Amino acid sequence: MALVAGFVLAALNLRPAIAGISPLLDEIMDDVGLSPAGGGAITTVMVVCLGVFGPVVPLLARRIGLDRTLLAGLLVIAAGVSLRGLDGAPMLYLGSALAATAIAVMNVAMPGVVKQHFPSRLNLMTGVYVSSVVAGAATASALVIPLEHVTGYGWRGVSALLAVPALLAAVLWLPQARRGRAGGQEGPRPIGTVLRSPVTWYVTALMGLQSLTFYVMLAWLPTIFLEAGVPADQAGYLLSLTNLVQVGTSLAVPVLAGRRSSQVPYVVGAGVLTVLGYLGMLLAPTTLPWLWMIVLGVGQGASFVLALLIIALRPANPATVTALSAVAQSVGYGVAALGPMVFGLLREVSGGWSVPLMAGLGVLAVQIVAGSKAGRPATLGR
Template identity: 45%
Template structure:
């Protein structure tokens, strides 16, 4: 199906929650708290991965699977989000997913490799569902500030990733925990987020019939597939970093604490362009210059960390983090901008994240295999560069001034 030119303001619904008595600031704070909890479950594994492999004997392939399976679950279970929204409404669906997220985080800390994988799957399923729902909520409640709100919650999501990467090992040592207890700690903020989101639960659908069953036309729209391709490939870039950066730095000579701090600085830097890029990109109809910028930075940063001089590790980490934050913020912004109304945003979000994350799961797994086969980080760096080029290709197509048909 051929995409059409965007008509400003077409199909925009006014915020419903404001009419229900919720101040926009409170809604925004709730969204930020939810967003913070969507990455520690994923980024906290990487710093502990060397210790987990030493204690459990995980091979490189299985360690790659430990990183890959949760990413795959983001896509597989993200497809359940529209079903839950039709039955419960978006707000109740977010609340239920937060509770499931906390359960998964507890499960993976109960001990043993099977529960580690099971808990990771449960937690990732919940994250995938929430991630699909949030763009529709932003389009519904903040139609005139979509870029700003997308940037804010993306920045908090990146902050959560930084917290998972940087604080897990120090917390383990400070509290004298095993890797199981260190992973379980992240259930606490998820429960706090659930408690704070509870007042917003009204079990109602998105406006403009967005809770209706998908029409199927979106799956025949080239623009929708371009947005999906960019979402999937940029996600693969990020999850390769989450899963393998600390281990790669340890292999190259850094101790585990220093490697975790480098990963944390990189994740923390994501918040800068995650906030700036959506806010500025949404002001113009064409986002192609932003695609070039945000893809170039991780290409330089991650390949530098894998094969470049470690004396420049902090600089490479900064470039990497800025680029990944910008990539993710731009991907979410494209979902909102390429959709003409909240219903389209909800359907495009489900497609882009559901399909995109399934494809993204291959990245960390392939890096693990290539690293095992080569015994070094040169070939993984080349693979990462190829994925960057693929992401740029899809992004340049998705960033044109068009909207999808549904």
């Protein structure tokens, strides 16, 4: 029970440091004296860190073990969110980068942790992991403003409060880290095998492209609806709705998809649902917008959890899971970091959202093709 509780609480800490910035961004920019570009750079720096620092995880896992790597990540998240609440823009960016680096490490380590500790419940625990990640993001974005009002601490104090759940998760995970193998992961180094396999690059494409379309919606969805004539409060609720839908989807889909040797029907179906969500925003954004957001949430939530499930299923052992996760998430988040900026440029050049949304449909078409390859039965590192 303590193992599961520590695992779930660790997963809940994987998004609040990022999702908690957006609701406070105007206040942060005013207080620190940042331009809109400087404010947007906070999230950009964090997403870039998600891609850049993933490759160090196989080395850490081999040296100190997955359990101790996860514990270190939780402690560094706590340090990062505390640091960015100090005076000055340098501390803001440094603390954000530090927290994102820890999240990058934990992102890559978590599929290996699932494979190592829950091999007989891999499908269920992958769903629990992803739904906890989504729930952590939704909770942080919803609560930072109320917490600011209740405590009177301002954005700096609220940022520091995000260290509390990370420290609590570290306390729960500490016994597991102490029991972990001092020598880390055993067996041959799997990175060469992973890099030579076409499966790796199909999985990487799936991970990167579904992340790109998700971060585009996270950054621009309210603006798309606002410019279509939807009231501001409703535009915010629509973003919350699509994120909440992903929680339930993340629990159900891996249990069903993991029972089959091939996940192709699920990956293609998730991509098609995401396409329908994009088409709804493109063709009829003010007609049943809540329906488009439910469809989009199911599609994006399923795509994310399926990418992580495939990362956990394809390798034969936890060390290879960590290697595949490092490649797929590092390259994937590097690609995803470009999405919001490119879509913003397309909006600026074209004068509307039709061209960016059509570009998104093109990305989704490639995602479906890559997913149909990644979802086929295969084994890495046997």
